[in-house]
Each structure stands twice: as C-alpha cells, then as structure tokens.
Amino acid sequence: MTDTTYQQLEGRFTRLHRYAHLGAMAGWDQLTMMPTGGNEARAEAMAELSVLMHETLTAPETRRLLAAVEPSSLNEAQQANLREIRREVEDATIMPPSLVEAQSLAGARCEKAWRTCRPNNDWEGFLPTFREVVRLSREEARIRAEAAGCSRYEALLQKFEPGLTLEALDDIFNDLRQxxxxxxxxxxxxxxxxDPVLPQGPFGEADQRRLGERVMRWLGFDFEHGRLDVSLHPFCGGVPDDVRLTTRYRSDECLTALMGIIHETGHARYEQNLPEAWRRQPAGRARSMAVHESQSLSFEMQLGRSAAFVRQLRPWLIEALGDQPAFDADNLVRLSQQVRPGLIRVDADEVSYPAHILLRYDIERxxxxxxxxxxxxxxxxxxxxQHLLGLDTRGNYRDGCLQDIHWTDGSFGYFPTYSLGAMLAAQLMAAARQAEPQLDARIAEGDPSLLLEWLRTHIWQQGSLLETPELITRATGEALNPEYYRRHLRARYLEG
Amino acid sequence: MTDTTYQQLEGRFTRLHRYAHLGAMAGWDQLTMMPTGGNEARAEAMAELSVLMHETLTAPETRRLLAAVEPSSLNEAQQANLREIRREVEDATIMPPSLVEAQSLAGARCEKAWRTCRPNNDWEGFLPTFREVVRLSREEARIRAEAAGCSRYEALLQKFEPGLTLEALDDIFNDLRQxxxxxxxxxxxxxxxxDPVLPQGPFGEADQRRLGERVMRWLGFDFEHGRLDVSLHPFCGGVPDDVRLTTRYRSDECLTALMGIIHETGHARYEQNLPEAWRRQPAGRARSMAVHESQSLSFEMQLGRSAAFVRQLRPWLIEALGDQPAFDADNLVRLSQQVRPGLIRVDADEVSYPAHILLRYDIERxxxxxxxxxxxxxxxxxxxxQHLLGLDTRGNYRDGCLQDIHWTDGSFGYFPTYSLGAMLAAQLMAAARQAEPQLDARIAEGDPSLLLEWLRTHIWQQGSLLETPELITRATGEALNPEYYRRHLRARYLEG
Known part of the structure; x- marks a missing residue:
C-alpha cells in the first residue's frame, strides 16, 4: 500500500522534526541563558541528539520506505515533500561518518586557533589547523561532486542552495562585477x-528593548509564538511555533541593535508563517539560505533603511530614548544609508557589502x-x-582574511547566499510594488501590511513546496535577476 | 566478556542521560521562558522524547545486556549502578503501554477539570474524571504489587521511595500521630x-532577586553551574551541571520568595554535588524523593528558619530592601517560626505540615x-x-480535598515523602551537630560550611550508590527515627 508507505515515511520525519525542536531549544538556551559551566554536558547532549537524528535519517527502514513509496499515488504537495525527504536522506547518507567526525574535530580545532590567532594577527599560526579543514572540505567536495555529477565547488554551494548551478551564479556575479x-x-x-550627526549615548538596555519590541510588533512579529533576548552574536533560532530571536545592545549607540532586530524579525516572520499544514515535514521548512536572507534583508534593507520607514521611526526613537540632534529625520536617513567602504564585512553598508562577497567567492572557489x-x-x-574597495590590507590579517569564522569549520559555499539574498530582496520588493501600487504610500502612512501580506503569500506560505528557482519565478515572473538590485541601489544612493 | 557487556550497558544509560538533559532543559524553558503559543509543539516534542527514552530503556538489546552481565566481575559501585539500572528497566517494562497511555490521557483530563472545579468549589464536577484516574491507579497498583509481592499502596509508595516498606512507614507515622x-x-x-509585625511592601523584584542571589551564594550555590529565574510554581530543574531553580516574587511580601529560594537551593546543591564520576549513570542520581526533600528542608527549615540564620539575614534584608519595624531581629525570628494551623498544606508552618500529610496518607492508602x-x-x-488541626472544612472543597494537584494525575504514594524528608532533615542535622560540635557556633558567626560540608560528604556525594536505608544509617548511625524531628520541633517551638 503506497499510501501507508508514504504515511510511515511522514511519521519518521515528524519524529525527526520533534527531535529537532529539542535541539533548537537547547541551542538557543546555550547562547542566551546557559551558565558557562553547563557547556560540556550541553555539548554532549546535543552531539547525542545529532547521532540519533543521523541514525534515524539513514536507518535501513527509512531507505526501505523511500524505495517503496509510489510517487504517482501522491498529490503535488506530497511529491514535493518526498523530494525534500529524499534530498535530506541522500545528504545524510552520502558522507562517510569518519569524514564527518574528522571535519567536526578539525573544525573545532581550527575555530579555537582562530580565536587566538585573529587578535594576534597571526596568519602563520592559523595555517596548520586551517590546512586540515581545507583538505577535508576538498574531500567532501570530491565525494559530493561525484555523486551529483557537478563541479566540486558547486557541490558545496548546493548544500546551502539546492538547485543553484555555478553557471547561474556566475551569470549573476559577473553582472554584479560590471x-x-x-x-x-x-x-x-x-x-x-x-557626514551625519552620530547619536550620543548612553542608551539604556530596557529602553532599547522596548523600542525594539515596538518595531517588532509593527512588523507583525507574534509574541505569542516567540521572544526577544540577548546574545553575543544576534541570531534567529527556535522553531516556527516559538521563534527565538536575539540582539545585542550597546550603550553608546542605538541604531545597530535596532537594525539588527529588524533584520532578525524578517527571518522570524518567515519562520512563524511557514505553511501550518506542513510544519512537521521537510516541505514545510524555509526554502534555502538565500531565500531566508532575502527576508531579513527585505525587512532591514528594503524597508528598514528606506526613508519612508526611517521617518516613521523618529517619534518612536524620541519616545523611547529622548530627543537629540541625531534624531532629526533627515539625519536619521543619512545615518541609515551611509556608504563607507571598510575592511570588515559585517560592518559593511548595503553598497559595499557585495564586494566583500565577490572577494570571498573567488577565493573559496x-x-x-x-x-x-x-x-x-x-x-x-x-x-x-584593492581592486574592489580601493583599500590596502597588506599584513593586516586580523581585518583581512582572518576576519570571518565561516571558513574555520569548512562552510565553503555559504558566502554567496548573503548577496543572493540581497538581490532577491530587491527583486521581491519590485514585484510586490508592481502587484500593490499603493505599497509605498501605505508604508509612508505607517502601514507595512501590503508588503508583509505579499511576502506571506508568495514566500512564507510556500515553505519548501517549490524549488528555489520556481519559487522566485512564480513570485516575481522571472529568474533571479541582479538588475533589480542595481536599480534599488541606484535609486537609493544615486537618485534618492 | 562481562566487562564489555557492562560497558555497553553503561553506554546505553549515558545516552539516556543525555536525552534526559534535553528533556530537562525543554521542561525548564516551558515553565520559565516559553511563550504560550509554543505549548503544543513543545508538548509534542517532549512526548516524543518520552517515547524514545521508553523504547531505549525497554529495547531487547538493553534486556539482553542486563541478562548477560556478570555481577561478580563488577566492583561495588558498578554493582550499585547495575542495581539502579535494573530497577529502572523493570520499572519501565512492568507497565503495559496501553495503561501508561490511558493514565496520561486521564490525568490530563482530570487536571483540566480540576483547574475549573477547584475555583468553583465543584466536587461533583470533579468526580467523573477523578474516578477514572483512581481506577487506573488501582490497576497500576495491582500490577506493581503482583510483580513486587507487596501490598498495592506499598507498590505505589516504592515508585518514589524504593525500598521503603509500609510497615516501616507505619511505624514512623504512628509515632508521629502520638x-x-x-x-x-x-x-x-x-x-x-x-503576633509578629508584618513586612510592608512594595518590594521590588530586582531587589528581592539580588537578596536571593546573595543568600544562594552564602549557601554555596554555584552560579557557574546554575541560574535563578521566575516561574508560577517554584521548582528546581535542569541537570547537575546546570541547575535551574525558580521562585516567584510578591510585591507586598518578601519572606515567602526568600524562603522558597533557600528551599530550592537545598535541592540545587544536592544536584550540583552529586558524584562527578557517576554523573551520567543511574547510580549518580539523587537517591529518592524523601532524601531530596530532606535537603531542601535542611536548608529551609533546619537552617533557614533557625534564629541563628535569621539574625544573619537582618543586615542583608535591610541593605536590599531598606529598614522597617518588621526587620527587627526578634520579629524576624517570630515571622519565620510562626505556628498557625490552616486549611492549605502549601501554606502550612513546620509544625502543622505533617498533619496535612497524615490526613492525605490515610485517605490515599x-x-x-x-x-x-x-x-x-x-x-x-x-x-x-477536625481531629488533627481542629478546623472545619465541611462543604469547603476548594480549600479541602480539591486543594492539591497531586491526585489529579494519579501520584498516589507521593505525599508521605514530604514528611519523611522533614524527619530526615532533623535527623541529619542532629548527626551533623554531633560530628561537628562547632556547627551552631559557626553558623551564628555567619559560616554554614561545617553543615554544608557534612551534607556534601554524607548525602550529596553518595548519589544512589547506597539504598536509602543504608544511606541514612551510614550518615546518622541509625534508621530513620522520628524522635529527632520531635526533639527539633520541641526545641524550636516549646523550648526556644
């Protein structure tokens, strides 16, 4: 009975979903609440959960069900779910456990070395552990490329962007380079x-949090199904029914934390609005890293740094933090849209950010x-x-090739998703504007609902029911096209 | 190879320990941090974990290893661990899964009915769901009693106090009745x-929390391995490496929350000081409910409400909350030691509390x-x-037989452990005083370390390596004896 087989397969993935819930919460707690002495026991518990999930995914019974299921008996959504299930099982099966373990150890060693070498500007000291990480990532890439019949870098890229070819990526990035x-x-x-006038602190944490929560509410974040807390590095975690996002407050500055909250709220609303009926299955998950980033950047860059939104923000800022010259409306816009090429990717403005990505993409590939x-x-x-940003980094490894954590654990293929997300955000905004001609006027009146509803319908509610290219085409009428991003940047920074 | 068999068995229980870690943290989060909308997904995830743990405990492989292990090849501690492993496996195996499921459903229904019926004083409305809970508990008791060859109530009692016979309990409780x-x-x-002067609020939550944390530090709580938070009903949760305790603050009163913190800190220090080498195994767990309660009551009743401690507290109270007439030293002692029989068990003072337990024990048995x-x-x-406390409860179900949550989910056999804990706390205090003649003088000087070190050595570090009667006898030189409790109450309330 095919139906029964498929139902059993769904049952196993419902179980995996619930295991993942426990892992997500333990992970959130580790970064927000856990006292330092709890780390070892927590790491053991989370590693045990990974083993359990890997065992469940690759169990002979899972593979038996997957082989026995009859796709023609399934409806369209079930077929999409089956596709995602198959991808996940194959992904878990393809890697030899010995290689996964070696990567985990090498990654931990390299990250540890990085934490000392970066402040000491010690590239030579970093090399031995990093060389091992690269060796193992090349081995992973070789195995994945052989199985997928693609190039090695493309095989790693597809871990984060299933279905994205290197040819398509190069088309996009070569356009960007122009x-x-x-x-x-x-x-x-x-x-x-x-130069804008800078805000003068001190800004209290409780005041900033209240302001952040007010903006989150305005953006539709559902506090019945989520929280805002503090962590060293902001992130959006938890599960769709209970999304946990974090920020970090500075007392001398107030816009960084707020823009961070708006960014994470984009991730959060995507998660909170994934399709209810598919919530426990792979087809109900967020589509990919680039699509996720497109939502956070729709919130932060397309909406959050727009003049229309920043002008909304002014009275709320004043109410929460008191008035000061930096909170003049035009000055707030200048602060949010300042372009200033610098050495550090995570501090980069919207225009120079893609240059940081192009640089990393070329090197890691x-x-x-x-x-x-x-x-x-x-x-x-x-x-x-020198070529992309006109800056001299010679000898400055700390603010150069040692600045990111990504390569230390072998996350090659990840960086491109940041810029793909930025581009997709611009393209989605253009499509939403075309579908809702009143969209900008309504935002200027303090109502973002036309934009948010459009995103809910075209992205959030789709989960992983479509593959990424199909999702983008159905939402915007065409494939991912960097032209919308160029137009957005020109409109905001050269014509605005 | 016996050694290998035993090691494999330990391996399975290490895995269970790590699963339990995830459950403990998810449970803590549910009661302290989780937004209400997260409840359904959380309940599903925790139920899935219970299924997984039950499957692992009762798996044929676990029972094969248990049958194959050769106890004579094990050292004393390993034999103790094997005893605890066997108990846990038998406990998980004995109950038919259909009965466990029926109990879980009936308990949930009855607790739900209780939440409405109690405020409405509606005993009749509570009866239908409660009758089903009792029917299923009787069935459980019958199955357990047959397997253990004991009476039905004793079989339930031993879920919480392994090794305690009804004969021994009756000896103790009959003495108490006298x-x-x-x-x-x-x-x-x-x-x-x-009558003491009552403290006058409002008392700020942050001030009360700082005071509580100061007292926790004085009692040796390790904040590298634990936290203090807020929940509706105070509890001590988490894992030994990361103990999460909670309290609830009132703005009109300050001693209830503080005494609650001291109580939970007793549970917490027990957990934090369980034997390091056995932390991942059943032999490394806290011994039983009564022993756990003896630690919280050693902290709250023996130490926390003693005149010597309360006098220590005075300057800290004043520093945290400002001075007021109620904080006079003699008045604080009167406040902490006030005896006033009342209807509600959880509000009862140290002297009338056991009467509430005798009443429940007689009825549930x-x-x-x-x-x-x-x-x-x-x-x-x-x-x-009427007989025990001289109070009239006729028609007042709300503050009578509907007041507790315990019976709603079938926790029959649990109530006696509260008073056994109180008696054991008195007996331990007497033994510690005999071993450390300077103990009281040192507490009066502000140093509780003699008491705490004695508890660490004789109780905390023992985990479950000994059975409860042996633990008590080795620590105090005799079996549990209510005479120490009587002497303590006489000394504090009639002679103090």
Missing amino acids: WLPGLLSEAVERQRGQ ALIEGEIEVEDIPTRWDEAM | WLPGLLSEAVERQRGQ ALIEGEIEVEDIPTRWDEAM
Whole structure:
C-alpha cells in the first residue's frame, strides 16, 4: 500500500522534526541563558541528539520506505515533500561518518586557533589547523561532486542552495562585477561632506528593548509564538511555533541593535508563517539560505533603511530614548544609508557589502577546486580588496582574511547566499510594488501590511513546496535577476 | 566478556542521560521562558522524547545486556549502578503501554477539570474524571504489587521511595500521630498574643532577586553551574551541571520568595554535588524523593528558619530592601517560626505540615487498597481536619480535598515523602551537630560550611550508590527515627 508507505515515511520525519525542536531549544538556551559551566554536558547532549537524528535519517527502514513509496499515488504537495525527504536522506547518507567526525574535530580545532590567532594577527599560526579543514572540505567536495555529477565547488554551494548551478551564479556575479565598483564610487562621491550627526549615548538596555519590541510588533512579529533576548552574536533560532530571536545592545549607540532586530524579525516572520499544514515535514521548512536572507534583508534593507520607514521611526526613537540632534529625520536617513567602504564585512553598508562577497567567492572557489593553496589567500585577498574597495590590507590579517569564522569549520559555499539574498530582496520588493501600487504610500502612512501580506503569500506560505528557482519565478515572473538590485541601489544612493 | 557487556550497558544509560538533559532543559524553558503559543509543539516534542527514552530503556538489546552481565566481575559501585539500572528497566517494562497511555490521557483530563472545579468549589464536577484516574491507579497498583509481592499502596509508595516498606512507614507515622497534635496545640498556645509585625511592601523584584542571589551564594550555590529565574510554581530543574531553580516574587511580601529560594537551593546543591564520576549513570542520581526533600528542608527549615540564620539575614534584608519595624531581629525570628494551623498544606508552618500529610496518607492508602471510594473522601477529609488541626472544612472543597494537584494525575504514594524528608532533615542535622560540635557556633558567626560540608560528604556525594536505608544509617548511625524531628520541633517551638 503506497499510501501507508508514504504515511510511515511522514511519521519518521515528524519524529525527526520533534527531535529537532529539542535541539533548537537547547541551542538557543546555550547562547542566551546557559551558565558557562553547563557547556560540556550541553555539548554532549546535543552531539547525542545529532547521532540519533543521523541514525534515524539513514536507518535501513527509512531507505526501505523511500524505495517503496509510489510517487504517482501522491498529490503535488506530497511529491514535493518526498523530494525534500529524499534530498535530506541522500545528504545524510552520502558522507562517510569518519569524514564527518574528522571535519567536526578539525573544525573545532581550527575555530579555537582562530580565536587566538585573529587578535594576534597571526596568519602563520592559523595555517596548520586551517590546512586540515581545507583538505577535508576538498574531500567532501570530491565525494559530493561525484555523486551529483557537478563541479566540486558547486557541490558545496548546493548544500546551502539546492538547485543553484555555478553557471547561474556566475551569470549573476559577473553582472554584479560590471557595475558594482562604479556605483560604489559614485555613491561615496555623492555623500562626500554630508557626514551625519552620530547619536550620543548612553542608551539604556530596557529602553532599547522596548523600542525594539515596538518595531517588532509593527512588523507583525507574534509574541505569542516567540521572544526577544540577548546574545553575543544576534541570531534567529527556535522553531516556527516559538521563534527565538536575539540582539545585542550597546550603550553608546542605538541604531545597530535596532537594525539588527529588524533584520532578525524578517527571518522570524518567515519562520512563524511557514505553511501550518506542513510544519512537521521537510516541505514545510524555509526554502534555502538565500531565500531566508532575502527576508531579513527585505525587512532591514528594503524597508528598514528606506526613508519612508526611517521617518516613521523618529517619534518612536524620541519616545523611547529622548530627543537629540541625531534624531532629526533627515539625519536619521543619512545615518541609515551611509556608504563607507571598510575592511570588515559585517560592518559593511548595503553598497559595499557585495564586494566583500565577490572577494570571498573567488577565493573559496579557487581553493576548493585546487587552483590555489591556503598560502595564496593573503595575496589574493589584498589584490581583491584593492581592486574592489580601493583599500590596502597588506599584513593586516586580523581585518583581512582572518576576519570571518565561516571558513574555520569548512562552510565553503555559504558566502554567496548573503548577496543572493540581497538581490532577491530587491527583486521581491519590485514585484510586490508592481502587484500593490499603493505599497509605498501605505508604508509612508505607517502601514507595512501590503508588503508583509505579499511576502506571506508568495514566500512564507510556500515553505519548501517549490524549488528555489520556481519559487522566485512564480513570485516575481522571472529568474533571479541582479538588475533589480542595481536599480534599488541606484535609486537609493544615486537618485534618492 | 562481562566487562564489555557492562560497558555497553553503561553506554546505553549515558545516552539516556543525555536525552534526559534535553528533556530537562525543554521542561525548564516551558515553565520559565516559553511563550504560550509554543505549548503544543513543545508538548509534542517532549512526548516524543518520552517515547524514545521508553523504547531505549525497554529495547531487547538493553534486556539482553542486563541478562548477560556478570555481577561478580563488577566492583561495588558498578554493582550499585547495575542495581539502579535494573530497577529502572523493570520499572519501565512492568507497565503495559496501553495503561501508561490511558493514565496520561486521564490525568490530563482530570487536571483540566480540576483547574475549573477547584475555583468553583465543584466536587461533583470533579468526580467523573477523578474516578477514572483512581481506577487506573488501582490497576497500576495491582500490577506493581503482583510483580513486587507487596501490598498495592506499598507498590505505589516504592515508585518514589524504593525500598521503603509500609510497615516501616507505619511505624514512623504512628509515632508521629502520638505526639504531633499535643505538640501543635502547645506551640500555638505558647505563641498566643505574640503576633509578629508584618513586612510592608512594595518590594521590588530586582531587589528581592539580588537578596536571593546573595543568600544562594552564602549557601554555596554555584552560579557557574546554575541560574535563578521566575516561574508560577517554584521548582528546581535542569541537570547537575546546570541547575535551574525558580521562585516567584510578591510585591507586598518578601519572606515567602526568600524562603522558597533557600528551599530550592537545598535541592540545587544536592544536584550540583552529586558524584562527578557517576554523573551520567543511574547510580549518580539523587537517591529518592524523601532524601531530596530532606535537603531542601535542611536548608529551609533546619537552617533557614533557625534564629541563628535569621539574625544573619537582618543586615542583608535591610541593605536590599531598606529598614522597617518588621526587620527587627526578634520579629524576624517570630515571622519565620510562626505556628498557625490552616486549611492549605502549601501554606502550612513546620509544625502543622505533617498533619496535612497524615490526613492525605490515610485517605490515599484506603482509596488505593479499595477500602473507600472517591465519594467517601470529603467525609474522611472533614473528620481528619477536625481531629488533627481542629478546623472545619465541611462543604469547603476548594480549600479541602480539591486543594492539591497531586491526585489529579494519579501520584498516589507521593505525599508521605514530604514528611519523611522533614524527619530526615532533623535527623541529619542532629548527626551533623554531633560530628561537628562547632556547627551552631559557626553558623551564628555567619559560616554554614561545617553543615554544608557534612551534607556534601554524607548525602550529596553518595548519589544512589547506597539504598536509602543504608544511606541514612551510614550518615546518622541509625534508621530513620522520628524522635529527632520531635526533639527539633520541641526545641524550636516549646523550648526556644
């Protein structure tokens, strides 16, 4: 009985979903609440859960059911779910457990070395552990590429963006390379001599939190199904029924935490509005890293840093934190849209950010394909920084190739998703505007619901029922196209 | 190879320990942090974990290992661990899953009915769901009694106090019946006309929390391995490496929350100081409910309400909350030691508390043994309240037999552990005083370390390596003896 087989398969994934719930909560607690002495026991418990989930995913019974299920007896959504189930099982099965374990150990060692080497600007000290991480990632890429019949870097990229080919990515990034440097220098030139007045602290944590919660409510965050807390590095975790997002407050500054909250609220609303009927199955999960990032950036960049929104913010800022010259409306817009190329990716503005990504993409792709070795990274980094942002990083590993944590645990293929998300956000905003001509006027009146409802219908409620390219095409009428991003940046930074 | 068999068995229980970690944290979060909308998904995840743990405990492989292990090849501690493992497996195996499920459903229904019926004083409305709970508990008792070859109530009692016979319990409780009513009325008489001045709020939550944390530190709570938070009903949860305790603050009163914190800190220090080498195994767990309660009551009753401690508290109270007439040292002692028989168990003072337990013990034992039916409870309750505390509860179900949550989910056999804990606390205190003649003088000087170190050595570090009677005898030189409790109450309330 095919139906029964499929139902049994769903049953196993419902169980996995519930195990994942426990892991998500333990992970959130670890970063927000757990006292330091609890770390070892927690790490053991979470590793045990990973083993359990891997065992359940790769169990002979799971594979038997997967082989026995008759796709033609399933409806469209069930077929989509089956596709996602199959992807997950294959992904868990393809990697030899010995390699997974070696990667986990090497990653932990390399991250530990990174925590000491970065502050000490010690690239040489970082190399031995990093070399091992790269060796193992190349091995992973080889295995995945052989199974998928694609290039090695593409195989890693597809861990984060299932279905994205390197050819499609190159089309997009090559387009970006054409116009980004010119647009960036134009934007910098245009803002010359217009430095904004900076907010003057101290800003109390409780005041900032109340302000953040007010903005979250305005953005539709459901506090019956989520919380806002504090962690060292902001993130959005938890489960769709109970989304836990975090921020970090500074007493000398108030916009960073607020924009961080708006960003994470984009991730959160996506999670809170995934399709109810599919919540316990792979088809009900968020689509991919780039799509997730497109939601946080729709909130932070498309909406949160728009002049229309920033003007809304002014009275709330004043009510929460008192008035001061920096809270003048035009100044707030300048603060939110300041373009200033710098060395650090996570501090980068909207226009220079993609340059940081192009640089990392070129290096990590060449590294995984074996075209360069780890020793070649600093030179490649320095050249690209000079070329893309006009900055000199020679000898400055701390603020150069040692700045990110991503490569330390072998997350090669991840960086591109940040810029794909930014581009998709611009494209979605353009599509939403076309569908809802009153969208901008309504936002200016203090009502973001046209935008939010459009995102809910076209992205959030879709979960993983469609593959990413189909999701984008159905929502916007065409494939991912960087032209919308270029237009958005030009409109905001050169014509606004 | 016996050694290998035993190691494999330990491996399975290490895994169970790590699963339990995830459950403990999810349970803590549910009561302290979780937004209400997260409840359904959380309940599903925790139920799935229970299924997993039950499956692991009762798996054929577990029972095969248990049958194959050769006890003679094990050292003493390993043998103790094997005993605890066997008990846990048998306990999980003995109950038919259909009965466990029926109990879970009936308990949930009855608790739900209770939440409405209690405020409405609606005993008749409560009866239908409660009758089903009792029917299922009798069935459980019958199955357990047959397997253990003991009486039905004793079989339920031993779920919470392994090894405690009904004969031993009756010896203890019959002794208590002899002297408690007389001692209680003497104490009430002695305090007549000496009502303490009550503290006047409002008391801020942050101030009360700082005071509580200061007292927790003084009692040796390790904040590297634990936290203090807020929940509707105070509890001590988490895991030994990360103990989560909670309290509830009132703005009009400050001693209830503080004494609650001291109580939970007793539970917490027991957990934090369980034997490190056995932490992941059943032999490393806390011994039983009565022993756990003896630790919280050693902290709250023996130490926390002693005149010596209360005098320590005075300057800390004043520093945290400002001075007021109620904080006069003698008045604080009167406040902490006030005897006033009342209807509600959880509000009862140290002297009248055991009367509430005797009453419940008599009723629940007769109910499980089939000597009375649920319809007989109110009459039995009214008679016992009149007899033991001289109070009239006729028609007042809300503050009578509907006041506790315990019976709603079938926790028959649990109530006696509260008073056994109180008696054991008195006996331990007496033994510690004998071993450390300077103990009281040192407490009066502000140093509780002699008491705490004695408890650490004789109770906390023992985990479940000994059975309860052996633990008590080794620590105090004799079996549990209510005489120490009588002497303690006499000394504090009639001679102090």
